[in-house]
Amino acid sequence: MSISWVIFAILISLILGLNSNKTKNINKSVSIVIPAYNEEKTLQNVLNTVKKIKCISEIILVDDGSSDNTYKIACENNITVLRHLKNKGKGSAMKTGLKKATGDIILFLDADLKEIHESQVIAILDPILKGNADITKTKFKREAGRVTELTAKPLLQFFFPELNFEQPLSGQFAAIRNFLDKIDLEKDYGVDIGIVLDADALGMRIVEVDIGNIFHDMSTLQELNYMANEVVRTIVDRAMHYGRITMMDDLGNAIRMEIMGLSLISLGIFGVFFIKYLPLIIAELIIVIGIIISALYLIRIAKMSLKIYNQNKISKRQTFNSFIHMHFPVVISIIVLLVMITTLLGSVTISDNEISIEPTSKNLIIPTQTPSRGMDVRGPYTIESALEHDEHIIRLPESSLNTLEADYGDYMYINNTRYQLEQPVSSETDLIRMPLDAREKLNTATGTIIRDSNLKNLFKGMYLIKNLDSEDRRNPDTITNNSLNDTYASIGTIVSTDTNPEKILKVYANNTLICETPGTISNNQYSIYINGISYKTLKLNNNSTGEIFNTTYKNTTIKVELEEGKNGTNTFANSTIGRFINIHINDHGNITNATNTTKSN
Structure with a gap:
C-alpha cells in the first residue's frame, strides 16, 4: 500500500511541476505604460479599457507636463x-514609465485613443505571451498617415529594406523587458521607429499585429512637421549607428567600382577571343x-565589410542579412561576371613550350524542320579512353x-574497323569514350575538348x-541483329559538313x-x-525522284522511293563506299498487315 502512495505522490508532483511550468510560461507579469x-x-x-484586462498587473501613467486635467x-x-x-516628449515619458515598471512584458499605449477595446489590447500582448514574438507592433485602419507615407517608409526602404511593415509608426507596441533594458529610448516622436530599428538590429522577433479600427486625435500641421523631423533624425541616426550609410555610400561605391573592374576584364577577354x-594589345591593356x-x-570591400560586421551591439546574422538585402543586385552581378569569366577561359592546355587557352561553349540548337522537338543545348564534349572490354x-x-x-545501335566504320555507337555510363553527359585505335585514326587524344559545331569535322x-526502326539495336549488349520479328532497313551514310539539297x-x-530518312544523292x-x-545497283543523281526500286523477295514486296527534301548535311553512301540500303527480312513470315501484291523488278 505504501508503494502505491509513493507512486501516486510522484505522479501528482510531476503534474504539478508541469502545471507550474505552463503557468510560468503563460502568466508573465505585464506592465502597461501610458504616456500622456x-x-x-x-x-x-x-x-477603463486596460483595467478590465486581467493579465495586466501594473498600470503606469506618465503625465508629460500637461496643462489640462490629465494628471487629476x-x-x-x-x-x-x-x-x-x-513637457519633455513622448520618448522621455516612456523612459520614465519603463524605469518604474516591474513587469516581464511592457506594453506602451497612447492616451489619445478615442476608442480602444479589450480585444485589441489583448491582441498586442498575445504573441509575446505565447512565446511567438519578442516585440509586437500594431497596424490599424486610420484616416491619416502622412508622416509614415512621406518620410518613414521611403527612408526605411532605402536604409533598412529588410523591414517591410505596413505602419512602422503605429505608437502602440509591447516588448519583453530584457530587450528594452538594452536600448536607449529616443526622447520624443522618434521613439517608436527607434525601438523597431533597435529590435531589428539585435535580432529580435518582431510581429506586426492588425488590431482593426482605431481613432486618434488629428495632429496639427505644426505637430506633423515636428514629428516628421524626429522620425527622419531617428532613422538617419540609426542608419549611421548600424553602418547602413557606410553600406550604401562607401561600400556601395566600392562594389560598383569592383563591378566596373570585372566588366573591363570581361570586355578584354571578349576582345581577345x-x-x-x-x-590584341588594346584587349590586353583593358x-x-x-x-x-x-x-x-x-x-577595400573586404576591409569595410569586416569593419561593419565587427561593430558592437549589432547581431552578426542581422548585419549579414542586411548587407545581402541592400546589395543583392550587385552581388548577383559580381557572381554572373565571375561565372562568365570562368566560362570564357574554357579549356587550358599546357605543353612544354606553350599554354593554350581556347574558350568553349555549348551549342544552342533551335530546330526549324521538326516543330515537335524543342530547343537543345549541346556540347562541349571531352574525348576520353574507352571502358574496359x-x-x-x-x-x-x-x-x-x-x-x-x-x-544508339548504329555502326560507324573508322579505317575499315566497325564501332557500335552506344550510351554513356551514368552522369557522363559530356564525355565521348572511344578506343585507342579510333582516336589515333581520327587524330585526337584524351582530354581534347570538342565543340558541338566541330563534332562533325572530327x-x-x-x-x-x-x-532504322530496330528495337534490339538499342541494347548495349547487342552487336549484330540476328533474331528479329519484323522487317527493317539499315541505311549507309557518310558524315559530312557540307550543306546540300536532300x-x-x-x-x-x-x-x-x-x-x-533524309540524305543527299550525287x-x-x-x-x-x-x-x-x-x-x-542503281544509277542515281540529284534529280532522281519517285519509285527507284520495286521487287518481291520471299512473299515480301519491297519498294523504295525518293521525295524532294530540304537542305542538310546527311549524305547517302554510294557503292564505292559501302551499302546504300540493306533490307532485313524475317525468313519466318511476313510483317503484320502485309499485303500479297507483288511486282517484278
Whole structure:
C-alpha cells in the first residue's frame, strides 16, 4: 500500500511541476505604460479599457507636463501616476514609465485613443505571451498617415529594406523587458521607429499585429512637421549607428567600382577571343586595367565589410542579412561576371613550350524542320579512353548523336574497323569514350575538348550505318541483329559538313513504311542489299525522284522511293563506299498487315 502512495505522490508532483511550468510560461507579469500630454478627453476611456484586462498587473501613467486635467483624472483611477513638471516628449515619458515598471512584458499605449477595446489590447500582448514574438507592433485602419507615407517608409526602404511593415509608426507596441533594458529610448516622436530599428538590429522577433479600427486625435500641421523631423533624425541616426550609410555610400561605391573592374576584364577577354577589329594589345591593356581596379576595390570591400560586421551591439546574422538585402543586385552581378569569366577561359592546355587557352561553349540548337522537338543545348564534349572490354564501342551522349544525325545501335566504320555507337555510363553527359585505335585514326587524344559545331569535322568522311526502326539495336549488349520479328532497313551514310539539297528516302515492305530518312544523292551508283546480300545497283543523281526500286523477295514486296527534301548535311553512301540500303527480312513470315501484291523488278 505504501508503494502505491509513493507512486501516486510522484505522479501528482510531476503534474504539478508541469502545471507550474505552463503557468510560468503563460502568466508573465505585464506592465502597461501610458504616456500622456493634455489628453483629458480620451484618457478615461483608455484607462477603463486596460483595467478590465486581467493579465495586466501594473498600470503606469506618465503625465508629460500637461496643462489640462490629465494628471487629476489619472490620480482618480487608483493607478501609478508619474509626473513631469514640464513637457519633455513622448520618448522621455516612456523612459520614465519603463524605469518604474516591474513587469516581464511592457506594453506602451497612447492616451489619445478615442476608442480602444479589450480585444485589441489583448491582441498586442498575445504573441509575446505565447512565446511567438519578442516585440509586437500594431497596424490599424486610420484616416491619416502622412508622416509614415512621406518620410518613414521611403527612408526605411532605402536604409533598412529588410523591414517591410505596413505602419512602422503605429505608437502602440509591447516588448519583453530584457530587450528594452538594452536600448536607449529616443526622447520624443522618434521613439517608436527607434525601438523597431533597435529590435531589428539585435535580432529580435518582431510581429506586426492588425488590431482593426482605431481613432486618434488629428495632429496639427505644426505637430506633423515636428514629428516628421524626429522620425527622419531617428532613422538617419540609426542608419549611421548600424553602418547602413557606410553600406550604401562607401561600400556601395566600392562594389560598383569592383563591378566596373570585372566588366573591363570581361570586355578584354571578349576582345581577345571574339572581337576581330580590336587589336590584341588594346584587349590586353583593358584586361590589365580591369584586374588592377578589381584587386584594389576587392581589398577595400573586404576591409569595410569586416569593419561593419565587427561593430558592437549589432547581431552578426542581422548585419549579414542586411548587407545581402541592400546589395543583392550587385552581388548577383559580381557572381554572373565571375561565372562568365570562368566560362570564357574554357579549356587550358599546357605543353612544354606553350599554354593554350581556347574558350568553349555549348551549342544552342533551335530546330526549324521538326516543330515537335524543342530547343537543345549541346556540347562541349571531352574525348576520353574507352571502358574496359569496349574495344569496338564508342560511347557518347545523346546530344552528340543528334548532331551526327545518328542513334544508339548504329555502326560507324573508322579505317575499315566497325564501332557500335552506344550510351554513356551514368552522369557522363559530356564525355565521348572511344578506343585507342579510333582516336589515333581520327587524330585526337584524351582530354581534347570538342565543340558541338566541330563534332562533325572530327568524324568527317566516316561511313555510318543507321539501323532504322530496330528495337534490339538499342541494347548495349547487342552487336549484330540476328533474331528479329519484323522487317527493317539499315541505311549507309557518310558524315559530312557540307550543306546540300536532300532527298527523303522511304522504304516500304508490303506497302508498310519501315524507314524514312533524309540524305543527299550525287551522280553515282548506289547498292541495295537484302539480308546482307547484294541485290541490285542503281544509277542515281540529284534529280532522281519517285519509285527507284520495286521487287518481291520471299512473299515480301519491297519498294523504295525518293521525295524532294530540304537542305542538310546527311549524305547517302554510294557503292564505292559501302551499302546504300540493306533490307532485313524475317525468313519466318511476313510483317503484320502485309499485303500479297507483288511486282517484278
